[in-house]
Amino acid sequence: MPEMTEPVRICESTALEDGGLGVRFPVEVRGRTVSAFVVRYAGGVHGYLNQCAHVPMEMDWQEGQFFESSGLYLMCATHGAIYEPDTGRCVGGPCRGSHLSKLDIAERNGEVWWQPDALFRMPAPTATPIPPA
Numbered sequence: 001m002p003e004m005t006e007p008v009r010i011c012e013s014t015a016l017e018d019g020g021l022g023v024r025f026p027v028e029v030r031g032r033t034v035s036a037f038v039v040r041y042a043g044g045v046h047g048y049l050n051q052c053a054h055v056p057m058e059m060d061w062q063e064g065q066f067f068e069s070s071g072l073y074l075m076c077a078t079h080g081a082i083y084e085p086d087t088g089r090c091v092g093g094p095c096r097g098s099h100l101s102k103l104d105i106a107e108r109n110g111e112v113w114w115q116p117d118a119l120f121r122m123p124a125p126t127a128t129p130i131p132p133a
């Protein structure tokens, strides 16, 4: 029987501007706590593990800075791979054609929510907080 997990509130909707700063949050993957993030693009909210498809390194230039200067693509700070914000597909750089790991994100009643699942879980309360990038 699948494990049922409550949705997790990430932030207020107003915290995410189109093409602007993202909000980071912790996710447990196979027993390890890693960083994930949500951004707003073309009005919608999208969330991914904060791990580049090239090398699993965090992508933000500074904390929350995931978009390149035009606000049209997510960009990895390490080697400059660029990703479509709504699909997570790499469209330029060393991992072209690969994808970021997409999370189940929804927006309702002025808030942004993440739905954990069997692979991407809510970290245990004792997990060590993730330091800023």
Ligand code: FES
Residues within 6 Å of the ligand: 052, 053, 054, 055, 056, 057, 076, 077, 078, 079, 080, 081, 093, 094
């Ligand atoms: S680690 Fe992201 S492009 Fe190389």
